[in-house]
Amino acid sequence: MSSNKTFINDNFLLENKYAEELYHNYSKNQPIIDYHNHLNPQFIAEDKIFDNITNVWINGDHYKWRAMRTLGINEQFVTGNGSDKDKFLNWAKTVPYTMRNPLYHWTHLELARYFDIYDLLNEKSAERIYEEASAKVNSAEYSTRNLLKKVNAELVCTTEDPIDTLEFHQKLNSNPFETKMSTAFRPDKAILISNDGYNAYLDTLGDVSGVAINTYADLLSALRKRIEFFNANGCKLSDHGLDQIYFENYTESEVSAIFKKKRENGELSPEEALKFQSAILVFLSETYHEFGWVQQFHLGALRNNNARMHRILGPDTGWDSIGDYPQAQKLSAFLNGLDSKDKLTKTIIYNLNPADNEVMATMIGNFNDGSVRGKVQFGSGWWFLDQKDGMTKQLNALSNMSLISCFVGMLTDSRSFLSFPRHEYFRRILCNLLGDEIQRGELPADMEWIGKMVSNISYNNAKEYFKF
Numbered sequence: 001m002s003s004n005k006t007f008i009n010d011n012f013l014l015e016n017k018y019a020e021e022l023y024h025n026y027s028k029n030q031p032i033i034d035y036h037n038h039l040n041p042q043f044i045a046e047d048k049i050f051d052n053i054t055n056v057w058i059n060g061d062h063y064k065w066r067a068m069r070t071l072g073i074n075e076q077f078v079t080g081n082g083s084d085k086d087k088f089l090n091w092a093k094t095v096p097y098t099m100r101n102p103l104y105h106w107t108h109l110e111l112a113r114y115f116d117i118y119d120l121l122n123e124k125s126a127e128r129i130y131e132e133a134s135a136k137v138n139s140a141e142y143s144t145r146n147l148l149k150k151v152n153a154e155l156v157c158t159t160e161d162p163i164d165t166l167e168f169h170q171k172l173n174s175n176p177f178e179t180k181m182s183t184a185f186r187p188d189k190a191i192l193i194s195n196d197g198y199n200a201y202l203d204t205l206g207d208v209s210g211v212a213i214n215t216y217a218d219l220l221s222a223l224r225k226r227i228e229f230f231n232a233n234g235c236k237l238s239d240h241g242l243d244q245i246y247f248e249n250y251t252e253s254e255v256s257a258i259f260k261k262k263r264e265n266g267e268l269s270p271e272e273a274l275k276f277q278s279a280i281l282v283f284l285s286e287t288y289h290e291f292g293w294v295q296q297f298h299l300g301a302l303r304n305n306n307a308r309m310h311r312i313l314g315p316d317t318g319w320d321s322i323g324d325y326p327q328a329q330k331l332s333a334f335l336n337g338l339d340s341k342d343k344l345t346k347t348i349i350y351n352l353n354p355a356d357n358e359v360m361a362t363m364i365g366n367f368n369d370g371s372v373r374g375k376v377q378f379g380s381g382w383w384f385l386d387q388k389d390g391m392t393k394q395l396n397a398l399s400n401m402s403l404i405s406c407f408v409g410m411l412t413d414s415r416s417f418l419s420f421p422r423h424e425y426f427r428r429i430l431c432n433l434l435g436d437e438i439q440r441g442e443l444p445a446d447m448e449w450i451g452k453m454v455s456n457i458s459y460n461n462a463k464e465y466f467k468f
């Protein structure tokens with residue numbers, strides 16, 4: 001394939017010599033710590049070799065699916081029974097129409113970095129690129145582990161439910177390779193008591209934990225046992241995807257009665273559910289503190305908006321959007337409650353609504369008490385915000401209202417093993433932001449100091465913060 005680096009070239013997104021120096025000399029070669037993603041640990045443990053480019057690049061990627069649907073591509077060629085090649089050809093047809101969506105940059109960065117393909121992907125180049133990329137993908141050189149080694153991934157942290165057996169994390173630990181794999185404890189299903197299937201989930205949680213879950217105390221005991229199990233398997237992180245933080249007044253007896261009612265298949269009022277969710281969130285956070293874990297909160301998504309498609313395809317298939325929930329007051333009360341008991345562990349808060357950027361950038365300062373450098377973090381642009389504009393706004397809010405120098409940087413949050421150029425994308429945006437201000441005299445041309453800051457945000461801060 002011709003390597004006409006006209007679009008994705010060495011200085012892509014770098015607009016001046018300072019930006020170029022910061023990226024090439026201080027960021028590019030830093031290893032990747034992808035501390036939050038939804039990668040399949042089985043593929044890593046078993047070093048899966050994918051059949052073709054569609055399997056590894058389109059399947060599971062609801063970012064691509066939304067774009068294809070918007071263009072009018074029939075669901076048959078998105079998640080349906082269309083052939084892998086037809087799905088790819090339809091994705092290739094879509095790509096030119098994704099200009100100014102991050103997919104356009106990511107697509108060409110990924111083709112360049114993994115396959116040395118620098119041609120634009122479109123209907124004309126589709127067939128050729130499908131064949132070339134698929135031939136490479138379906139080879140040992142492109143096995144799952146080699147895909148991670150190719151991008152210098154030092155660690156990937158997947159996301160697992162408390163009932164997960166962690167068999168593949170254990171399997172990998174008995175057969176390790178250059179990239180470490182850890183897990184994040186994601187107890188949303190135990191928190192969201194109003195969700196369909198809650199009691200059935202508790203039955204499974206009880207089976208896995210060996211605790212018959214009849215009372216609220218049983219639930220806490222079961223969750224603690226799973227936290228102990230995850231911790232024993234190297235877990236250092238938890239994660240929560242919530243519309244907002246819950247912090248209602250409650251008593252233990254109220255919560256126990258609410259839980260009993262639910263366990264007896266009673267209908268809970270919204271107020272009862274909120275009391276329960278408030279209580280269990282406090283229990284979980286206090287337990288994370290006891291184990292020295294980092295806790296992450298992904299706040300503000302409005303999920304499963306299309307009921308018809310949710311019934312057909314289930315969650316995380318491209319039918320979510322940004323919510324407009326109030327965040328500041330409950331988040332402040334929640335963090336203050338933990339801090340007041342000296343039980344606030346290292347915390348990363350991600351907002352999905354960019355209107356909350358400054359709320360988060362200032363909130364973290366309320367609880368950065370000097371005990372740990374960057375103890376409470378405002379997380380990188382997430383989901384709909386992990387594009388150039390969203391990342392830049394997050395970096396600006398964090399710079400303007402806190403210390404970008406203490407930021408733990410980017411994560412992919414992805415389900416695809418070809419998404420790691422998102423780290424490069426972030427690093428280029430960061431270096432250009434700083435390089436631009438050096439160029440305009442807003443920052444001194446102290447390349448050693450600013451370069452060190454860039455190296456820290458790209459890698460060192462995460463290395464120190466998570467201690468994987």
Ligand SMILES: O=C(O)[C@@H](O)[C@H](O)[C@H](O)C(=O)CO
Nearest residue numbers: 038241298316383413414415
């Ligand atoms: O953690 C979440 O809930 C979201 O990141 C969710 O997994 C979403 O589907 C996603 O992958 C966004 O990048």
